[in-house]
Amino acid sequence: MSIQRTGGCVCGSVRFVAHGEPARTLQCHCRFCQRMTGSTSYAQSTYPMEAVRFSGEPMSRYSHSSETSSKQVHVHFCPRCGTTLSLTFERWPEFRAISRGAFDDPNSVSISTHIWTSSAQTGVMLPPGTDCFQLARAAPDGSPQTPECFDTPRFARSDA
Template sequence: MAAPMTGGCACGRIRYTVTVDPEESYLCHCRMCQRATGSVSIAFATFSLDGLRWDAEPDWYDSSPIARRPFCRQCGTSLGFIFKQDARRMDLTVASFDDPSHFAPRHHFGAESMHRAWANTEGLPEYRTDQYQKLVDKWVEATGQFPG
């Protein structure tokens, strides 16, 4: 049996534990996911519902006639995707895991809506958040320290 993996929303109100290995992980580019997340794609990992436990029930959004999505109404974090009928598996958002480094994408889905300029960013300049002094100053002014 896999080791428990935990995750949740940005504010901490919604937490979950998954105790089975993911069936797959992938990037979804479909228009429904783009609109639901406000992003050009979203990273999902698919799990059996048998191994998923919510510490607090998430809020749910009926995103289409065939699917619904768990989220946190307090902070807005998108937590996943599930079909309404005959669901035995659920996709959880990779970024909502406490340690998302466990996952690597195996494929793209919804390729008809893929924004290819955003799919391959190799070679673009990279900046660390602690190198952006305005951001550092705002954190220090608001909290007394930069989160690290």
């Protein structure tokens, strides 16, 4: 039997079960994620679309045009409490992101990658041993970017 992780929103109206291991768990420091969460960043686990089953209240959806790719990003949230549970992407229709903070045990998935560190807020630390990208993991044309990996914790911004 494969591993399952459960989670849900603040008010409990939306629940989910995520099957198997996520392809990756990353933390995004882009301005969109900062505004969407009202926080420093958005940590998310990437799953194949069919690996996550939702139950309870149907989620509401907000669609946003990405400034960098002009592709749509869809934010899926609880209509009662507003918790963001998932993102889906026009650019990667076979995957969905699950909000790490919405898992019943967020620490059961570990962050391997930080992206958009160039727009990270002051005071944000990048842990050692993770792949850190100043922008996205791939350029708009799809070509992969090269991450930095640090030996010691460091501030994302030199003006931190």
